[in-house]
Amino acid sequence: MHDFRYVGKKLYCEDVAVESLAKKFGTPLYVYSQRTLTRHFQELDRAMSPVEHLICFAMKSNSNQSVLRTLANLGGGFDIVSGGELQRVIAAGGDARKCVFAGVGKTDAEIEFALRRGVYCFNAESEPELHRINRVAARLKKIAPVAVRVNPNVDAHTHAKITTGTYENKFGIAIEGIEAIYARAAKLKNLRLRGLQMHIGSQLTTVSPFEQAVTKVLPLVQKLKAKHGLEFFSIGGGLGIIYQPALASGDPAWWQTSAAKKILTPHSYAARLVPLLKPLGMKILMEPGRFISGNSGILVTRVEYVKRTGKKNFVIVDAAMNDLIRPAFYDAYHEIVPLTKKGGAVISSDVVGPICESGDYFCKDRPLPKVGEGDHLALLSAGAYGFVMASVYNTRSPAAEVLVNGRRSALVRKRLPVKEIWAAESVAPWLK
Numbered sequence: 001m002h003d004f005r006y007v008g009k010k011l012y013c014e015d016v017a018v019e020s021l022a023k024k025f026g027t028p029l030y031v032y033s034q035r036t037l038t039r040h041f042q043e044l045d046r047a048m049s050p051v052e053h054l055i056c057f058a059m060k061s062n063s064n065q066s067v068l069r070t071l072a073n074l075g076g077g078f079d080i081v082s083g084g085e086l087q088r089v090i091a092a093g094g095d096a097r098k099c100v101f102a103g104v105g106k107t108d109a110e111i112e113f114a115l116r117r118g119v120y121c122f123n124a125e126s127e128p129e130l131h132r133i134n135r136v137a138a139r140l141k142k143i144a145p146v147a148v149r150v151n152p153n154v155d156a157h158t159h160a161k162i163t164t165g166t167y168e169n170k171f172g173i174a175i176e177g178i179e180a181i182y183a184r185a186a187k188l189k190n191l192r193l194r195g196l197q198m199h200i201g202s203q204l205t206t207v208s209p210f211e212q213a214v215t216k217v218l219p220l221v222q223k224l225k226a227k228h229g230l231e232f233f234s235i236g237g238g239l240g241i242i243y244q245p246a247l248a249s250g251d252p253a254w255w256q257t258s259a260a261k262k263i264l265t266p267h268s269y270a271a272r273l274v275p276l277l278k279p280l281g282m283k284i285l286m287e288p289g290r291f292i293s294g295n296s297g298i299l300v301t302r303v304e305y306v307k308r309t310g311k312k313n314f315v316i317v318d319a320a321m322n323d324l325i326r327p328a329f330y331d332a333y334h335e336i337v338p339l340t341k342k343g344g345a346v347i348s349s350d351v352v353g354p355i356c357e358s359g360d361y362f363c364k365d366r367p368l369p370k371v372g373e374g375d376h377l378a379l380l381s382a383g384a385y386g387f388v389m390a391s392v393y394n395t396r397s398p399a400a401e402v403l404v405n406g407r408r409s410a411l412v413r414k415r416l417p418v419k420e421i422w423a424a425e426s427v428a429p430w431l432k
């Protein structure tokens, strides 16, 4: 659920008409709802309250400073995947001691920085990485808290580009080898074996794969806890959200359908996982990204042209794949709605950007209300893996970002002047 809805004919974010934001700040524009972010965090937090836990927001899904501060203020930690992300957390007022550091390619410099800042744990993805963390820690005369990412080899039944928990993936270490690795790691003097981690994939919309993976890994966690005194078990992120229209538009009847009853909610997730996890008596970490940020944001765009060909109705907008790459990259679906509700005819349309790539589209052959030049559209559920994956392809300045809180709104990332795009470049001296 989220806080974007029509009041009369106008789309609102909380108590602000989105069109007023488009007029004030221009387009393309990301708009985030603080209330939605907060609610998603708190609902999960509350649902998991029967076990000691920490929610580490996967900030790679949305790392705007205001988003991070919102979650830090709620007591959240962060799942980081680079030294840059740790610097961002610190800049946003987050607590490094609540950060877990994931990723398969941590450099010496990143490990050193994270150690100096006292991150809660390094989630190691290979044995060479454990050796490297030990070596860096020894040089700094520190003890590095580590967990190993276990690959439980369960199929999350999600898009191939976001499946991470099978042996086809580069992530984690095969479950069969984990005990031996902990035994060897226990001999490395500058490591403290603090936990075990897993993350099986992204955009899982049912609880079953989580339940399967937790069930499969539990006996291992128990053994490792007994042997090495592990303190936490991280069950990762990957909680999916609803991109399809029935839910995104808030149709109350949808919840009565059988499909709806299987859908993952904080409640259904916790109801099935807490009974498994509670007897462990360990701290449970979670690393949700999309679940918190996904439905908290939209991308607002202006219609520049409508181009009719013999076969197609192309709606050409001022946002493009450089602003939101998910449709091109993951075949992702985003609901597209006008900021001012239209009655009347619906027409099968392709909404496309101005970039010189056939992949630059947001939808194909989708029934949409008839729109014309100057109308505004919103791409819903764009708060996760949206702006953070933006590029400057075609020398397009990245979108601006706005945070809404009740009646208030603030520009939380300004639109950069185009010449900043090449500010770090120079002409080689022999060309001058």
Ligand SMILES: *Cc1c(COP(=O)(O)O)cnc(C)c1O
Pocket (backbone or CB within 6 Å): 058, 060, 061, 079, 102, 103, 199, 201, 202, 203, 236, 237, 238, 239, 287, 288, 289, 290, 291, 384
């Ligand atoms: C990306 C990632 C997450 C978050 O994934 P979501 O699908 O956004 O919840 C969590 N943990 C790790 C290790 C990740 O790489």
